[in-house]
Amino acid sequence: MRELRFEQVSVRFGSRRRGTVAVDAVDLVVPAGAVVGLVGESGSGKSTLARAAVGLAPLSGGRILLDGRPVRDVSREAGRPPLQMVFQDPYSALDPRMSIGDSIAEAIPRHPAPASAQRRAEVGRLLELVGLPADRAGVRPDELSGGQRQRVALARALAGRPEVIVADEITSALDVSIQGAVLNVVRDLQRQMRLTMLFISHNLAVVRYVSDIVAVMYSGRIVEYGPVADVLGDPQHPYTRELLAAVPRAGVAVPEAPEPVADAAPPDPHQPPAGCRFHPRCPVGPLVLPERDVCRTADPAGAGHRNLAACHFAAPAAVAAVG
Amino acid sequence: MAGGSSRRWGRAVRSPLGVTAAVLLLAVLLLAVFAPMGWQARADAVHPADILQGPSGDHPAGTDLLGRDIFARVLVAARLSVELALAATGLGVLVGLLLGTAPLLLGRRAGRWAGALVNVAVAFPSLLLALFFAVVFGVGAKGAVLAIGLATAPAFARLTQTMAATVAGRDFIAAARIAGVGRVRILLRHVLPNIAEPLVVAATMAAGSALLAFAGLSFLGLGVQAPGYDWGRLLGEGLAQIYIHPAGALAPAVAVVLAAMAFNLAGEVVARAIGLRSAESGTPAGPVTAPPPRAAAATEPAAPLLAVENLRVTFPSLGAQISPVREVSLRLRPGEAVGIVGESGSGKSLTALAIAQLVAAPGRVDADRLEFLGADLRGGGAAAHRRLLGTSLAMVFQDPMTSLNPTHRVGHQLAEVVRRHQGADRRSAWARAVDRLHAVRIPAAARRARQLPHEFSGGMRQRAMIGMGLMASPALIIADEPTTALDVTVQREVLRLLENIRTADSVGLLFISHDVTVVAQVCERVLVMYAGRIVEDLPSGALLQDARHPYTRALVAAVPGMETDRDRPLAVIPGRPPDPARLPSGCAFAPRCPLATEVCREQDPPLAAYDGDRRVACHHADLAPVAVAPYRTTAGRDES
Ligand SMILES: Nc1ncnc2c1ncn2[C@@H]1O[C@H](COP(=O)(O)OP(=O)(O)OP(=O)(O)O)[C@@H](O)[C@H]1O
Ligand code: SF4
Ligand code: SF4
Ligand SMILES: [Mg+2]
Numbered sequence: 001m002r003e004l005r006f007e008q009v010s011v012r013f014g015s016r017r018r019g020t021v022a023v024d025a026v027d028l029v030v031p032a033g034a035v036v037g038l039v040g041e042s043g044s045g046k047s048t049l050a051r052a053a054v055g056l057a058p059l060s061g062g063r064i065l066l067d068g069r070p071v072r073d074v075s076r077e078a079g080r081p082p083l084q085m086v087f088q089d090p091y092s093a094l095d096p097r098m099s100i101g102d103s104i105a106e107a108i109p110r111h112p113a114p115a116s117a118q119r120r121a122e123v124g125r126l127l128e129l130v131g132l133p134a135d136r137a138g139v140r141p142d143e144l145s146g147g148q149r150q151r152v153a154l155a156r157a158l159a160g161r162p163e164v165i166v167a168d169e170i171t172s173a174l175d176v177s178i179q180g181a182v183l184n185v186v187r188d189l190q191r192q193m194r195l196t197m198l199f200i201s202h203n204l205a206v207v208r209y210v211s212d213i214v215a216v217m218y219s220g221r222i223v224e225y226g227p228v229a230d231v232l233g234d235p236q237h238p239y240t241r242e243l244l245a246a247v248p249r250a251g252v253a254v255p256e257a258p259e260p261v262a263d264a265a266p267p268d269p270h271q272p273p274a275g276c277r278f279h280p281r282c283p284v285g286p287l288v289l290p291e292r293d294v295c296r297t298a299d300p301a302g303a304g305h306r307n308l309a310a311c312h313f314a315a316p317a318a319v320a321a322v323g
Numbered sequence: 324m325a326g327g328s329s330r331r332w333g334r335a336v337r338s339p340l341g342v343t344a345a346v347l348l349l350a351v352l353l354l355a356v357f358a359p360m361g362w363q364a365r366a367d368a369v370h371p372a373d374i375l376q377g378p379s380g381d382h383p384a385g386t387d388l389l390g391r392d393i394f395a396r397v398l399v400a401a402r403l404s405v406e407l408a409l410a411a412t413g414l415g416v417l418v419g420l421l422l423g424t425a426p427l428l429l430g431r432r433a434g435r436w437a438g439a440l441v442n443v444a445v446a447f448p449s450l451l452l453a454l455f456f457a458v459v460f461g462v463g464a465k466g467a468v469l470a471i472g473l474a475t476a477p478a479f480a481r482l483t484q485t486m487a488a489t490v491a492g493r494d495f496i497a498a499a500r501i502a503g504v505g506r507v508r509i510l511l512r513h514v515l516p517n518i519a520e521p522l523v524v525a526a527t528m529a530a531g532s533a534l535l536a537f538a539g540l541s542f543l544g545l546g547v548q549a550p551g552y553d554w555g556r557l558l559g560e561g562l563a564q565i566y567i568h569p570a571g572a573l574a575p576a577v578a579v580v581l582a583a584m585a586f587n588l589a590g591e592v593v594a595r596a597i598g599l600r601s602a603e604s605g606t607p608a609g610p611v612t613a614p615p616p617r618a619a620a621a622t623e624p625a626a627p628l629l630a631v632e633n634l635r636v637t638f639p640s641l642g643a644q645i646s647p648v649r650e651v652s653l654r655l656r657p658g659e660a661v662g663i664v665g666e667s668g669s670g671k672s673l674t675a676l677a678i679a680q681l682v683a684a685p686g687r688v689d690a691d692r693l694e695f696l697g698a699d700l701r702g703g704g705a706a707a708h709r710r711l712l713g714t715s716l717a718m719v720f721q722d723p724m725t726s727l728n729p730t731h732r733v734g735h736q737l738a739e740v741v742r743r744h745q746g747a748d749r750r751s752a753w754a755r756a757v758d759r760l761h762a763v764r765i766p767a768a769a770r771r772a773r774q775l776p777h778e779f780s781g782g783m784r785q786r787a788m789i790g791m792g793l794m795a796s797p798a799l800i801i802a803d804e805p806t807t808a809l810d811v812t813v814q815r816e817v818l819r820l821l822e823n824i825r826t827a828d829s830v831g832l833l834f835i836s837h838d839v840t841v842v843a844q845v846c847e848r849v850l851v852m853y854a855g856r857i858v859e860d861l862p863s864g865a866l867l868q869d870a871r872h873p874y875t876r877a878l879v880a881a882v883p884g885m886e887t888d889r890d891r892p893l894a895v896i897p898g899r900p901p902d903p904a905r906l907p908s909g910c911a912f913a914p915r916c917p918l919a920t921e922v923c924r925e926q927d928p929p930l931a932a933y934d935g936d937r938r939v940a941c942h943h944a945d946l947a948p949v950a951v952a953p954y955r956t957t958a959g960r961d962e963s
Contacts, residue, residue, distance in 0.1 A: 041810040041811075041812060041813070042781065042809075042810050042813075051497075054501045055500075055501070056497055056500070056501070075503075080503055081501055081502060081503045083501070084501060084502070085497070085498065085501050087494040087497070087498065088494075089494060092493040092494045092495065093494040093495055093498060094495050095495045095499075095512075095513050095516075095517070096517070097513075097516040097517055098512070098513075098516075103495070106499065106502060106504060106512070107498075107499075107502040109503075145899060153498070156498060156502070157498075159502075160501075160502050160503075175666045175667050175837060176666075176837060176838070176839075176878065176881045176882050177666055177877070177878065177881050177895065177896040179881070180881040180882075180883070180893035180894060180895040180896075181893075181895045183883070183893055184892045184893055184895065187892070188892075202810055202811065203811075204811070204885065205882075205883045205884050205885050205887065206883055208883075208885060208887075208889070209883045209887055209889055209893070232885070242812055243811060243812065244885075245815075246810075246811035246812045246814065246815040247811055247885060248811070248814070248815075248818075248838070248840045248841045248844045249840065249844060249885075250839075250840055250843030250844055250863070250866065250867050252844065253822075253844075254815055254818045254819045254822055254844065254845070256819065
């Protein structure tokens with residue numbers, strides 16, 4: 001397993017003048033054998049970052065590296081793609097005309113070409129790995145439940161023997177009773193095989209359960225990054241705190257936001273606000289605390305702050321944590 | 324699914340249309356193959372004595388200028404006519420497929436050129452194109468095939484392009500690309516099989532049109548040249564003599580029309596069989612039927628806001644009746660918030676639709692009691708009920724985009740509600756709409772009211788939907804998964820809004836969700852549904868720690884929370900919910916239940932009251948708390 005590293009990655013849709021910068025100069029590291037959970041609201045650019053990693057969205061800037069080398073080079077050398085992706089919608093992820101065994105077999109590397117008996121055995125092994133009986137390889141996707149389809153999609157991703165797996169909201173279309181089973185498979189596989197994984201979800205509890213590291217995305221940028229316990233236990237960016245506060249809790253009344261920012265809309269991706277992109281919504285920003293005028297003009301950087309929080313007023317990084 | 328499609332095929336082919344098409348097509352094809360063998364000699368025999376005879380016993384359609392039998396010639400011409408039409412169609416399909424799939428094969432830039440070419444070509448009338456090509460390729464059968472083939476291609480390319488683009492946008496194509504599958508292979512293995520059926524339909528119909536087009540070209544003298552002849556040529560020859568005897572023109576004309584019809588009808592039948600066209604159309608909503616009145620219970624408390632007893636929703640399914648909602652009883656006081664939780668397919672939404680009288684036929688809603696604001700809603704359809712529901716009941720759905728009309732301004736859509744139900748004038752309706760948008764805390768409501776739904780963010784759209792519900796003064800809001808598609812931060816805003824409305828105006832709230840945590844946060848009481856029944860009814864404070872039904876406990880345990888132990892596997896519920904068409908006997912949860920015993924498999928447990936107002940449907944409810952532990956909060960954390 002290898003380390004996946006995004007360096008100043010930008011993705012722009014549309015023209016240079018009127019387009020949307022969905023991902024804006026993102027630096028992100030997914031260490032070898034670790035799961036990085038990526039959270040953030042809808043439209044913050046999570047899926048775009050994931051699609052850029054697997055080559056489905058063209059980069060307009062920056063590089064994506066595997067152990068320090070461009071993904072494309074690694075791919076060419078190995079003769080197979082080093083990254084695999086699992087998608088959100090279990091109903092569109094599998095070809096309805098193909099048996100699930102064929103879908104999985106298609107992803108098995110063709111160099112060197114395995115004998116067909118070998119291929120069949122490998123399909124069976126992968127199905128067992130994700131908790132499905134090997135003899136179901138012949139069924140069509142429409143005979144499977146959503147959760148079972150997601151497991152097939154996971155098996156297909158593993159078939160390519162990838163260095164890294166990108167999972168984009170793989171449980172959000174599933175019922176809770178099925179979600180648990182899929183998350184257990186992800187967790188077990190990750191522990192057995194030491195997979196490197198970028199796990200995207202807007203559900204903080206799910207991310208907390210499967211991830212070692214959490215990255216928080218807001219308006220195309222990573223605004224906080226660190227070990228799960230640090231980011232969720234001691235959040236430094238006000239947006240992370242917002243996300244945590246918004247997690248529904250039984251028996252706790254729905255909390256109110258401070259008046260001046262209560263009705264603020266999410267940022268318009270065509271024209272992100274100047275200064276700190278979160279300032280129109282920040283409950284401790286310039287709209288609530290007028291003396292924090294700097295937030296309107298200066299774009300905060302993560303470096304030097306605890307959890308690399310991109311906020312002018314985040315606590316400084318502890319000296320010990322730097323080394 | 325496979326069973327369903329073969330059933331559709333059977334139905335389509337056995338329909339009168341299907342039989343007609345099959346017989347016609349078979350006849351045309353048999354004629355094309357065998358006619359020249361049987362009648363060639365007769366068709367070519369020249370009888371100088373019988374020139375231009377009318378129909379007779381010997382010559383059913385008369386004879387031509389050389390005294391040849393026209394009927395035999397028409398039969399023999401079937402081969403050339405059909406051959407040419409098929410060749411032209413084949414050519415058109417091939418060129419169309421190449422052009423249509425070019426964007427997939429060649430990548431973005433070259434694909435755009437192919438697309439532009441197709442767009443220009445589609446804009447030309449195809450007969451004009453055919454004439455143009457006929458001139459370019461020269462007069463004759465070969466030129467005509469090329470001409471008609473190339474004239475068919477653009478429409479076919481357009482169809483292929485559109486459908487291929489739809490399939491190509493789906494995730495399994497992305498997965499194949501990531502797996503390094505080449506473009507040609509993706510096209511052959513994933514795209515073409517998924518668009519093949521509609522293409523076959525289009526090709527069959529195109530063959531019919533090609534047949535007509537050939538007749539046209541040959542008739543004009545641009546197609547088949549003497550001594551060869553197809554129907555078009557025979558038609559031309561016959562028409563020259565039409566005043567002498569009309570049968571000579573009629574015979575080839577009938578042949579062309581019948582053959583073209585055979586192809587078109589066959590295409591239509593295939594289209595129906597694969598579900599491109601629906602044979603049956605929608606029917607209006609069925610009424611709620613009231614079963615014979617039972618003796619009214621004497622101990623009814625003061626009229627509640629909503630009272631439902633023994634609600635059942637039934638659909639006909641393959642000859643049998645299935646009831647995805649059964650024995651549902653619930654009650655809501657003014658200002659009360661009641662939640663319904665359950666897995667997908669458990670009947671949550673259908674219960675809500677039944678209460679709001681929105682179940683469409685052939686669905687049937689039965690109930691012993693269905694009262695809203697004291698009015699009996701059974702018996703259905705009465706204008707008074709519709710007005711009552713229109714003004715006092717607000718529905719909020721999961722996806723506001725599907726309930727808002729994308730082409731109308733949001734403010735107009737809100738205003739429409741009071742204009743329809745209360746006959747308010749335009750200006751005051753608009754003012755009320757702006758006021759309501761303001762009430763649901765949409766910033767700059769006056770400006771926003773003039774925008775279209777897609778200019779709103781997801782959370783704003785959902786708030787606008789709630790605002791629409793508030794245009795009248797509802798006494799009850801039914802919200803079906805209103806925040807499922809939203810982020811936590813937006814979800815919080817919507818929940819807060821519902822909470823504020825409820826407490827400010829004593830509005831009842833029936834809140835449907837699959838998320839036990841959200842329901843426990845928003846509601847006072849929770850109803851848990853499984854396989855169409857309410858299996859537990861309890862105060863929301865008891866949901867997470869003190870539920871008595873094994874299913875409720877399993878459902879709660881399966882949801883990871885912010886305190887879940889990361890080192891233990893998540894609790895799962897083994898198996899799947901039962902199919903409403905095949906409910907097990909006894910308790911529907913028994914196949915998945917850790918506590919199931921013999922009695923569970925034999926008797927469906929009744930929903931029994933205990934502890935005052937709690938209800939549970941389980942034979943072993945007293946055992947559940949011990950047997951199904953709430954894994955959700957780790958013991959360690961609770962104790963330390
Ligand atoms: N193909 C595209 N063309 C134009 N804009 C796009 C395209 N795909 C995404 N965007 C825009 O890029 C931004 C980021 O979108 P993205 O899908 O990455 O968000 P996300 O964080 O994954 O959201 P969600 O949680 O809803 O999945 C959004 O503003 C979106 O509208
Ligand atoms: S920089 Fe200012 S506006 Fe931005 S998050 Fe920090 S406090 Fe809020
Ligand atoms: S009745 Fe029996 S099977 Fe049904 S939930 Fe109770 S214990 Fe389980
Ligand atoms: Mg996404």
